[in-house]
Structure formats: C-alpha cells, structure tokens
Amino acid sequence: MNLYPINAGNFKLDGGAMFGVVPKSLWQKTNPADTNNMIDIAARCLLIENGNKLILIDTGMGNKQSDKFFGYYHLWGSDSIDSSLKKYGFHPNDITDVFLTHLHFDHSGGAIQWNKNRTGYEPVFKNAHFWSNKDHWLWATKPNKREKASFLTENLLPMEASGQLKFTSLSNSNILKNSKLGFDIFFADGHTDKQMIPLIQYKGKTIAFMADLLPTVGHLPLPYIMGYDTRPLLSLNEKETFLNLAAKNNYYLFLEHDASHEIITVKQTERGVRLDNIYKAEDIFN
Template structure:
C-alpha cells in the first residue's frame, strides 16, 4: 500500500461559523481572519494505492457550481485534483473507488461534473465506484432545513443514477464500519452530520486517521471549540473528547483535511487536556 496526499483546492469559510460560540479573540490566535472574517481552509484528500485499487478519500467541492456560488467561498491558491494526481503520476480515470466521509458539498462536489453539452451531470471519475453508508445517504437525500444548503442534489443524485453507488456496512452495534475491500475501517460519528465516517489506516507502522470534519483544524482541538455547522454540538464535544484521548494515548497521526497549514499532527496530554504536539508534512513523515 502507498498513500499520497491530494490537494483539491483551497477556499475560505467564515471564522465565526467555524468556531461557533468561541469568541473571535480566542480563535484568531490559531486561525487568523481576513477583513471579511474569513479563515483559510484546505480541501486535502488522500489517495490509497493498494494492488489494483486506487482509492480516493473525498474530492473537494469540484468546479461545476456557479460563479456566484464560489464567490461565497473565496477560492485561493493553484491546487486542483487533476494537477495533484498528475504530480504523483495518476489521472482521474485511474481512480477505481471514491470513499466519501460524508456528502457535504466541500467533500463530495468533485465527484460529479457537467456533461459535455452542459445539459446534465455525470461522474467526474468515469471508472470509479462511489462509497457512502446507507444511513448517511438517507440523511443527505432527505436533508433537514439546516443542512439543505450543504447537501446539493446535483452532487449526490447523479452518483445513484450512474449505477456506481455502493454502501459500506456497519457490523452489529459497532461504532466502526468495516470496508475490508477498501483496506481500512472507519469510525462513525454523528455530531457534525449523521454517520460521518472517519477512516483509520495502518500505514508504515503508524495509525493514520483522516479527520474530515471531526477535527477541522488544529484550532479546534480544545473541547468547546465546536463548529457552528455541527447539527449536534454537544454530541460532537463528546465524540471529540473520546477520540482525542484515544489519539493522544495511542499516538495516532491525524491527517488534516481542512487545516491549510498543518498537514499531519500528533497530540499529547497536558494539564489543560489533550493538546497539539507535533506537526509533520506527509513527505517528512513517510518518505
């Protein structure tokens, strides 16, 4: 197995929304805001090469939305999935599987693109299967009013219409779902959105965890620092507390999907609770 970090493109989000009830005077210490109160966000995906499988975890927001849509998110930088795949010697047509941690637009929008005539939508990875879980799919396709703007039907329904949608299975009452055919298992968490999946991958003697929106940035490590986007913030707090303690005790390496400046981090126990320990680039840790 070989892993590659894939940059799907950077954007910005409102700092107040990203930190909920935490005062700006506190969260700007780790996540400085611009004059519009926006903070830098990455869309860092992960590519897994395992035998004849090439599995991409998340795809960023893609490029099919309107200019007005993107004006809300201030894209910045030169990254794209295509250029990042090319850097590692791959093309999007090589991808065999796409694993979606959840179906918010900034995680799955890149799965679907306009067709050539711009009359409809088609898979952006023509040879790939799409992986979600049944409970989250139900949640996303019948969205509540709060999340409706994040679950865009043009991102989601074409996956099912393509005939390439598949679901991983949760075994019994386990809080993990297993995807043996993909080579890893995922922690199921419900605070941010229902049945978000957090992949855990054993790689070169280390436990690498793809954090998705359970821990968006290093600035979100303190327990009360919970996003305003989360549907069940008190549940996020409990889920995060349990996970961070395990990660610190067992020396997990956390792959940060949304932190624009910290690619992989470790944690440590302190008198104030679990806190950030070390930051690594992917290359210095694994190459």
C-alpha cells in the same frame, strides 16, 4: 501501500461559523481572519495506492457550480484534483474507489462534473465506486432544513444514476473493523449523521483522516466546535473519545481543512489533549 496528499483546492469560510460559540479573541490566535472575518480553509484529500486499488478519500467541492456560488467561498490558490493527481502520475480514470466521509458539497462536489454538452452531470471518476453508507445517504438525500444548502442534488443523484454508488456496512460501536476498502472506520454523528473517519494502517502507523471531526489544529480544545455541526454536544463527546484514542495510540491525524498544517500528533496534558508534533505529509508518507 503508498499514500499521497491530494489538494482539491482552497477556499475561505467565516471564522465565527467555523468556531461556533468560541470568541474570536481566542480562535484567531490559531486561525487568523482577514478583514471580512474569513479564515483560510483547505480541501486536502488523501489517495491510497494499495495493490490494484487506488482509493481517493473525499473530492473537494469541484468546479461545476456557478460563479455566484463560488463567490461565497473566495477560492484561492491554483490546486485542483486533476493537477494533484497528475503530480503523482495518476489520472481520474485510474481511481478505483472514491470514499466520501460525508456528502456535504465541499467533500463530495468534486466527484461529479458537467457532461460535455452541459446538459447534465456525469462522474469525474468513471471507473470508480462511490462509497457512502445507507444512513448518511438517506440523511443527505432527504435533508433537514439546517443542512439542505450543504447537500446539493447535483452532487448526489448522479452518483446513484451512474450505478457506481456503494454502501459500507454500519457498526453498533464507534469503529467498524475490517472494511472492504482495507481500513477501519470511526463513525461520528455530531457534525452530520454517520460521518465516516478512515483509520489507515501504514508502515506501523495509524493515519486518521479527520474530515470535519477535527477541521484544524485550532479545533483541538473540546469546546471548539463548528457552528455547522448539527449536534454540537455530541460532537464534543465524539471528539473527546477520538482524541483520547489518538493520544493513547499515537495516531497521525491527517487534517483535511487546515490550510497550514497537514498532519499532527496529539498528547495528554493537564488541560486535556493538546498538540504534540506537526508534520508535512511527505515526512510521514515517504
């Protein structure tokens, strides 16, 4: 098995929205804001090469939205999925599976693009299955008013229309064992219903792709919950459960949204679970 970090692009989000009720005087110590209160955010995806499978976890927001749409998110940097795949010798047509932790536009938008005539949409990854789960798919395609702006029809329905959409099993416990994709899944419902956190066994290590369960290092303290989360108290409990597991079992936490930190480990302290070590992906994956 080989693992590769895939940067789908960088953007900015309002720091207050990213940290909910936590005062700026606290969160800006780890996530400094610009003059517009915006903080740097990454869309760091993960590529798993395992035998004849090439699995991409999340896709970023893509490039098909309008300039007005992207204007809200202040894109920065030159990274894209195409350029990141090319860096490691891959092409979008090589991808066999796209695993979507959840279907918010900044995680799923890069899976779908305009067709050549811009008359409709088509999959970016023409030979891949797109993996979600039935509960989250229903949640996303019939969204509540709070999340409706994050679940974009043009990102979702073309997956179904293509015939490439697949669903993982669900689990009665937090963790689904023996996934068909070759990794376990931790389910979390606080950010959005049935978000899926992959747990990948790699060279004796457990690599956890954190998605929005832990967006950045700055979100390690339990009360530091995003304003975007639909059930913040549930997020707090799920984060506590997961971080205790991570500290106990020395998980390596792959951070999707932290623009400065790629992988971290955590440890138990008198103040709860806190940062232990920081790694570059190349240090762990090579």
